[in-house]
Amino acid sequence: MISVTNLTRRFSGFRAVDGISFEIERGEVVGFLGVNGAGKTTTLRMLTGYLPATSGAISVCGFDVLRQSLEVRRRIGYLPESVPLYREHRVSEMLGFQARLHGIARGDRKARIASALERVGITDRSEHLIGKLSKGLRQRVGIAMALLPEPEVLILDEPTSGLDPLQRIEVRGLISELAQEHTVIFSSHILPEVEAVCPRVLIIHKGRIAADGSPEELVRQGGSANHVRLEAVVPDAEEALRLLGSLPGVSTVKDCGREGIHRTFEVACEEDLREDVGAVAAMRGWALRELSWRQPSLEQIFSRVAFELEDGQELAPSPAATAGQAANAGAVQASGLELSASAPLSGAGTIEVQGPGGSSAASANKPPAKPTDAGPKRAVFNLNPFDMGANRDLGAPKDAGPREDS
Numbered sequence: 001m002i003s004v005t006n007l008t009r010r011f012s013g014f015r016a017v018d019g020i021s022f023e024i025e026r027g028e029v030v031g032f033l034g035v036n037g038a039g040k041t042t043t044l045r046m047l048t049g050y051l052p053a054t055s056g057a058i059s060v061c062g063f064d065v066l067r068q069s070l071e072v073r074r075r076i077g078y079l080p081e082s083v084p085l086y087r088e089h090r091v092s093e094m095l096g097f098q099a100r101l102h103g104i105a106r107g108d109r110k111a112r113i114a115s116a117l118e119r120v121g122i123t124d125r126s127e128h129l130i131g132k133l134s135k136g137l138r139q140r141v142g143i144a145m146a147l148l149p150e151p152e153v154l155i156l157d158e159p160t161s162g163l164d165p166l167q168r169i170e171v172r173g174l175i176s177e178l179a180q181e182h183t184v185i186f187s188s189h190i191l192p193e194v195e196a197v198c199p200r201v202l203i204i205h206k207g208r209i210a211a212d213g214s215p216e217e218l219v220r221q222g223g224s225a226n227h228v229r230l231e232a233v234v235p236d237a238e239e240a241l242r243l244l245g246s247l248p249g250v251s252t253v254k255d256c257g258r259e260g261i262h263r264t265f266e267v268a269c270e271e272d273l274r275e276d277v278g279a280v281a282a283m284r285g286w287a288l289r290e291l292s293w294r295q296p297s298l299e300q301i302f303s304r305v306a307f308e309l310e311d312g313q314e315l316a317p318s319p320a321a322t323a324g325q326a327a328n329a330g331a332v333q334a335s336g337l338e339l340s341a342s343a344p345l346s347g348a349g350t351i352e353v354q355g356p357g358g359s360s361a362a363s364a365n366k367p368p369a370k371p372t373d374a375g376p377k378r379a380v381f382n383l384n385p386f387d388m389g390a391n392r393d394l395g396a397p398k399d400a401g402p403r404e405d406s
Helices: 040-048 067-076 091-101 106-120 133-149 165-178 191-197 215-223 237-245 274-284 296-305 319-329
Strands: 002-011 014-024 029-035 057-062 076-079 153-155 183-188 200-205 208-213 229-233 250-259 262-269 288-295 377-380 399-402
Touching: 002 040, 002 229, 002 250, 014 208, 029 040, 029 133, 029 191, 040 057, 040 076, 040 153, 040 183, 067 076, 067 399, 076 250, 091 106, 091 133, 106 165, 133 153, 133 165, 165 191, 183 191, 183 200, 191 296, 200 215, 200 296, 200 319, 215 296, 229 274, 237 250, 237 274, 274 288
Parallel strands: 029 183, 029 200, 076 153, 153 183
Antiparallel strands: 002 014, 002 057, 200 208, 229 262, 229 288, 250 262, 377 399
């Protein structure tokens, strides 16, 4: 149905698409997934004949896109990312204009327009001005325009871009219905959209195909293993590793370290073993904070491709997450004290901790000491050119003083 071989497109030396090749069979629904700027839209424009390729070959329904462009366009319905609509036209007028551009015979236009409007569910809006329609309805008009020539292939570029959640659900449902009758290429950078509509996914990164297959296949090939995540107050980490690793069905147990008073373990297993892990925790008296079942997802695959992570490498925590972990540790971490793993929690909110010299300290409520003038300095920048003279270098700090407590 669609054959792409060594397709390349350059813009002033920059390779937006870099030698990609793939095949799409009749009746397939394929999702193009990638971050903004990955090369999705450029590829679709070349598939539809709107943009010539620098090199490579494309055929659609057996016709060469470069040499038989008109034959290809008769068989393709294309919805670009920015739908070209005349806001002063009524919906029926816009579709009539498009029907004339497609060369549809005068006697067939009325029936074609009515059929397209019915399929996208906006028959009652045919006499409304396009400029008065919501973004979601304008997207439906765009899809109706793509359906007018009764194409064999539908190419939809970001059809849910800019829509609210309800409108996205409606457009996704519409695309699922259309996929039963057409070969569909659906471009998006939104993971749930692709997962909900497309049985096959092509992930494009920096102009190249980074992954190709069903979401389940991609997850199985590149995702992390199923695992139970356990966060608990564990007195002896070595004993915990031994007990968890001895459970039937457990392949490996990973100690992810401590966050405050809690230690985190990832128990890799094919089946959900939360009950077994929870039973071990109850038997040993571990205080639980989290016991959850984690399965790999397409999001992990996409993240690995987008951030170019190696196998086993995870995303660094965001500053907000890091700040949250520091807040969980409270004054214990701020004071440089190490929490005893076996320290009991008291009802007054105090905990027993071990200082650097082995002495005990008792109160999580004690405020941390204020930094002195000998503490770390902070640079202060003043972008007012009239302060301290117009010739002052605005890129240099105005003053450097001690950090103040907020």
